[in-house]
Amino acid sequence: MEEHTEVPAGLADALASVVADLIPTLRGRIPHGPAAALGRLGAPDAKPGVFGLQAGRPVARRGESAALSGLRSLGDPVSERLLGALELTLDALAVSIPHEVEVAVPGPDATPQAFGFGMIGGPSAETVTAVRLLDQLRPGVSALIVALVEELAGHEALVSLLEPPSELTGEEELAAAHGAAHLALAVAVAAPVLRRAGAPLLAGTSAAVVGVALGAVSALLSASPMPPAYAAALLAKRRAEYVLPVSASGSAEVRGHRFTLAERSVLGEADFSGNGLAVAIPGGVAVRTGQGEGQVPVSIRILEGAPDEVELDWWDEVVEFSWRAERGDATLSESASRHLRTPPWPGDFRVRVHAIGRDGEERERYELMLWQGPPGPDIVHKRGDRLGSIVRGEPVPDIVAPPEAAYRWIRGSLIGEAATVTVVGDASPAEVLRAFGADPAEPESAQELASAFDLDPWVTVLPVEGGVLAAEFNGFQGSLRPVLVSLSREGRTAGLFWNVNAVTRLSFADNGTVLASSELGHAEDITDPEVNRALAGLDFGSYRDRLEKGMLAVERYTGYRLRKEDLDRMVEEDVAYRILPHLPELYPEARDPDGSRAFPGHGPLGADTDRLAFVPEETLRELAWQAASAVTEHAGVAGDPVIAAVLTERRFGPEAELAARRSQLQDHREHAWLWQALHNATNPDPLAAAIGSLSAARYAAGPRGEDLLEHARRIARESPPPI
Known part of the structure; x- marks a missing residue:
């Protein structure tokens, strides 16, 4: 300028x-x-x-x-x-x-x-x-x-x-x-x-x-x-627009074993000896940390009133006390979340501080809850870490970590957010790879597969004591029933899947039979004594260490404990195998007792799709295979012997299943819709077969697709629901 x-x-x-x-x-x-x-x-x-x-x-x-x-x-x-x-x-x-x-x-x-x-x-x-x-x-x-x-x-x-x-x-x-x-x-x-x-x-x-x-x-x-x-x-204006409740997550700067939620710069030391965790100070609130310097994760919830209950399950220490805001607008010390402020007005607040991991055995993090309320006494809702006892001047308790604590390292590892870990006993790496649908003769770089972002599933395997460890970084094939069936034919199998959305699946299988496979804590009517022994005493209703408890159950069932060194070896060796996905399972179309569709109003024929529920089964079966034939003719592959066999026999042989599975990989997706149409046509439920094949034909039959849909629509309209 x-x-x-x-x-x-x-x-x-x-x-x-x-x-x-x-x-x-x-x-x-x-x-x-x-x-x-x-x-x-x-x-x-x-x-x-x-x-x-x-x-x-x-x-x-x-x-x-x-x-x-x-x-x-x-x-x-x-x-x-x-x-x-x-x-x-x-x-x-x-x-x-x-x-x-x-x-x-x-x-x-x-x-x-x-x-x-x-x-x-x-x-x-x-x-x-x-x-x-x-x-x-x-x-x-x-x-x-x-x-x-x-x-x-x-x-x-x-x-x-x-x-x-x-x-x-x-x-x-x-x-x-x-x-x-x-x-x-x-x-x-x-x-x-x-x-x-x-x-x-x-x-x-x-x-x-x-x-x-x-x-x-x-x-x-x-x-x-x-x-x-x-x-x-x-x-x-800010006071008028500040609407409760407010919540956010971020991090706070730790200096000298403390962070603050304050309206202004806070000087001097804070005395934490009362409850060992947090205290009101002039201008704000100070929290005693186990970490000396750096950043710690903090979530803040500002409520309209006192919460209905005290959350203790997740946390080591929970304390509550009063704080008077001088003017409002308190923020976390040196936080990356400075957009989050306490209400922009003065007044009396109750503050509840939750802490976990201050002893350094797991990830340290905090939650602060605030609501306006009259001054009251300090309340210690929970004491549970060694640091709190030291700060309060109490005898340090002998805290025995639960067995699942051995897996807390996973949260900060390469598989912390999403993965499937499977252990197969008494098997070889080649047998496990083939059961996954991978070719042992075609190794690739795990690093390159991870960075390709082409959504092709892949797995890395490691021979371990008593069997094979398989890890899918951000993958889930090992949680699927067909894979579990194949793996368990090689040896006793257990695995755990989890993702960033907190979706999980803990599975156990043996001798080609899936004995249990469900979300953590949702397994019902398990009769296998070995599975019940693996789950004994594990409280999945508690939010704390749920993933770790799942891995402990896998260890109990298979006899092998996943170690950080195992992942380090996998990363160092940088060898992985692309998985040929199994075909999606075919389910019957859900119907109500009167025969109508349970979830109406959608499908390849729009609202007319619902009328297909009253079309004779043989007609539905013909519609499904007409759609499959139209797709193959449009693709110019009707003469392919494998596809011709499917159309003639109306079932998948081994070669057809292999080709259909391969079509789901990125480099072989030219005829993905074709194989979807054929696969759906084989559904044992005629209504589901017709709807699935017609849906695929919309995208893969070209000009014939519209004629096919119109033909199906006429049939549907000629078959009204019974009175």
Whole structure:
């Protein structure tokens, strides 16, 4: 941005009376929305305006004038709307040009005989183009206007015109009045100066006037204080818009074994000896951490009232105490989540602090719950870690970690968010790979498969004591029944699947039979004694260590404990195998007792799909295979012997199943819809077969697809529900 331009002596005084006359007219033509957005440029804590303007001085590009930088910082929508609002007024505006302006600003006769003007980038707003042209034809004129606007904003003859009316008390009204008055000032300055400057393609144009004015007012308001009444109005607005409950998660900066939730900088030490965890301090709340420095995860919940119950299950320590907010707006210390603030008003609060992992044996994290309530006594809801005992000066208890604690390392590992871990006893790696549907002769780089993002499933295996460990990083094939059946033919099998959405599946299988496979804690009527022994004493109803308990059950059933070193070896060896997925299981179409579809209103025929429920089964079967035939003919593969055999025998042989499974891989998806149509046609339930095959034919039968659907629709309409 160019250096500040000195305003010639007497020029501002000469313009003051002209500007004073123009401001009332111009201010009334400025729309409320963009005026409020401009007015908020000097209020960093205000929400962005309707055009998303942000506070802060505009940043100039190299060689760009201050006016152009300021204009560009506002964005095209703002300048275009304001140009549209002011253009007719400016064209008809009578403007006096003082003698001092004529002396200070070169006139039209100073136009160079030749000049160059280059456009950089894509199309620009009309105002941006006009200011660029002005800077080319009249170097320094826009800088003079910017300087004049800044000086005149403090001129004694204009100060009162720039102040919002005293009757305004709302945040938006004050911001709009502030923005409109200063933009009117800038336009009133730019109009006479640019009319004097004049130039081909430019003389007195509204686009140049509005563009330079916006650039000047952007720089001015970004550095100017808001009106005196604005702070109170903004606080009132924030209080009115603060709706409870509020919750968010982030992290807090730990320094000296503590973090704070505070309204201001907190100095001095805090005495945690009372409850060993947290305490109210002047200006906020301090929490004692096990970690000395760095970041810890923290979630905050601000409630309308006291919670119905105390959450103890997940946490080691839970304490509650009173805190009086001096003004509100407390934030986490040095947090990445500074957008989360406590209510923006003072008052008495109850604070409940939950902590886990302070002893360093698992991931350390915290939850703070706050609600307004009268002062009350400190309450220790739960004591359970060694650090708390040390801080309170109590004997340190001998805390025995539960057996599932041996798996807590998983949460911070490469499989922490999503994976399937399967252990197969008395098997070889090759046997396990083949049971998964992988080819032992085709190893690939696990790293490359993980970074390919082509959704092809893959597995890595490791021979371990007593069997084979299989791991799917962010995969789930090992949780599927057909895979479990195949694996358990090689040896006793157990596995656990989990993902980032907290979906889980714990499975046990042996001798080709799946003995149990369900969400953690939802297994019912298990009769196998070995599975029941593996699950004995594991409380999956507790939120704590559910994943770890699942892995303990796998260990109990198979006799092998997953170790971090196992994953390290897998990563170091970098060998994986692409899985040929099993075909999706075929289910019957759900029906109500009267024979109608249980989930009506959708399907390849729209609402008419429901009528298929009353079509004879033999007709439905024919519709399914007609759809499958149409797809194969459109694809030009009806003569393929494997496909021809499927159409003739109406079932999948080994070769067809292999081809259908391969079609689900990224590199073989050319005929994926074809194999879906054929696979669905084999569904034992005729209604499900017809609906599934017709659905696939919509996408894979080309022009014949519409004829096929219309044929099915006629059949459906000719078979109304029985009365």
